[in-house]
Amino acid sequence: MLGIGPCLSAWAEQRPILIQDITRETRWPEWTARITGLPLRSVLSAPLTTEGRRIGAIKVYSSAPNAFDDHSVFLIERLATPAAVMLGNARDREATERMSSQLVEALSNRDLISRAQGVLMERMKLTARETLTVMLSASKGGDKPLHEIAREIVNGMTNQ
Amino acid sequence: MESFDEPNGQAPATRRAMEEAGLRLNAVWMRYFSFTGEAGEYEIDAYLNGSLELPAHERDLISHAVNELIKELPPRRMAPYSGKPPETHQEQNSSSENPS
Numbered sequence A: 001m002l003g004i005g006p007c008l009s010a011w012a013e014q015r016p017i018l019i020q021d022i023t024r025e026t027r028w029p030e031w032t033a034r035i036t037g038l039p040l041r042s043v044l045s046a047p048l049t050t051e052g053r054r055i056g057a058i059k060v061y062s063s064a065p066n067a068f069d070d071h072s073v074f075l076i077e078r079l080a081t082p083a084a085v086m087l088g089n090a091r092d093r094e095a096t097e098r099m100s101s102q103l104v105e106a107l108s109n110r111d112l113i114s115r116a117q118g119v120l121m122e123r124m125k126l127t128a129r130e131t132l133t134v135m136l137s138a139s140k141g142g143d144k145p146l147h148e149i150a151r152e153i154v155n156g157m158t159n160q
Numbered sequence B: 001m002e003s004f005d006e007p008n009g010q011a012p013a014t015r016r017a018m019e020e021a022g023l024r025l026n027a028v029w030m031r032y033f034s035f036t037g038e039a040g041e042y043e044i045d046a047y048l049n050g051s052l053e054l055p056a057h058e059r060d061l062i063s064h065a066v067n068e069l070i071k072e073l074p075p076r077r078m079a080p081y082s083g084k085p086p087e088t089h090q091e092q093n094s095s096s097e098n099p100s
Helices: A006-013 A029-035 A070-124 A128-142 A146-159 B010-021 B025-034 B041-048 B056-071 B089-095
Strands: A017-019 A042-050 A053-062
Touching: A006 A017, A006 A042, A006 A053, A042 A070, A053 A070, A070 A128, A070 A146, A070 B025, A128 A146, A128 B056, B010 B041, B010 B056, B025 B041, B025 B056, B041 B056
Parallel strands: none
Antiparallel strands: A017 A042, A042 A053
């Protein structure tokens, strides 16, 4: 990863970037040095942005110089808008799914800990808060996650 | 009944531990919530930044959430010794008592 180049500029500056001819391009010297030798003469890159969020950039290459003009810029921007919306939606959906699976896990552990609290309250005649203190010190002392301690307490009860 | 006294800078030290380990507030809150923690994410944020006091019980649940998440981070890479093949990831896994 170079960290510089026309695509990143398109993304950072939020505007389309057009390179008519790589051999005469001076704005990204490190990038042009790297791609020398590749069958690549002109580049068109447009930012992918939806609702103010910068998703990335889309790019088209050509092996011929001066392959793109103002109409190409118009076309790529027409394409970039729906592409950014679709990518943004896919990203949101993924984030939501990840979030809800974490929440399901957190809820089931919370439930497990509450059940273990109930067991300890009955067995040791403690308050709910005191049982959590007992489980916390067991977790710290035994280097086991709190929900593992709770699971052992709940399982120990059901096995008896 | 609730002990609110916070003499030893528990909140800033907890925040530093989170920052050093690169833990996100949301992940810490989620773990704390799974510990039957009662404060919301917004309150935890306020507590960590010194603008809200929480009872000792809730503070310790936050600390425990942070500590569990830190222990779950992948171990730091170790330097190899001369003449020994580098320890593979497999060996590192089998030595830990991870049940998965």
